[in-house]
Amino acid sequence: MGITKTIGFSETIIEMADILKVLGHPARLSIMEYLAKSPSCICNDLVEELPLAQPTISRHLSELKRVGLIQGEISGKNICYCIHPKKWTEVLLHFEMITTSLVDKKQC
Amino acid sequence: MGITKTIGFSETIIEMADILKVLGHPARLSIMEYLAKSPSCICNDLVEELPLAQPTISRHLSELKRVGLIQGEISGKNICYCIHPKKWTEVLLHFEMITTSLVDKKQC
DNA sequence: TTCCCATATTGCAATATTACAATATGTTTT
């Protein structure tokens, strides 16, 4: 059906899955890594950096924005995008939480 | 087009994005958390645990298996699924790598 | 104002994903 069933899952799981799905695309993951590394965060760089057309990049940026992973601020003619550290930390902590349960568990 | 462009992205990014995309579904994320927590890892539990039909769960399991996040071993009538710790660690390390770049960076 | 420049939005067309019923497969029990 293409539609993802959400009834029966916790809010936390649904939100985290949504974030991971957004991260699960080469362009969007690249954008996150680029934003994490680069000192500036002007969007125009991305058009040159990524092998995708400008409208496509714009769409990916808006998805990242939708789930709160990045935030954009208008700065004159450009838009300054950067990672939202709080949201990013949430994701990292969730991963570390799963890892913790995993550690003290005997494998099959 | 529905097809994800991969030309121009590194192998690492493509693989990591693929893994995250697979994790980015409530059922599959729940399966990972369930496997991380539960002492046993019989698949049949999942059919009772998740609000989805058996064939659907089976498909999700095979996606998780495809990207190497879990491994299954036939154990008589049942199949023993468990998390592949090495793959999981790879994902965690990738997240921590991004976080590291993020830390020593001034925000907009 | 008019012309650029950076970015967003819209409107497709192609492909991918999701869910489940029905069915198949393989194993254990009787």
Place this chain on the structure above:
DNA sequence: AAAACATATTGTAATATTGCAATATGGGAA
């Protein structure tokens, strides 16, 4: 062998995602 159980596969319908051309928007420069 037959029945029962656990899981996988197939087929199908509905919906989501992706990419880009064309276009819109909105700011700064001339």
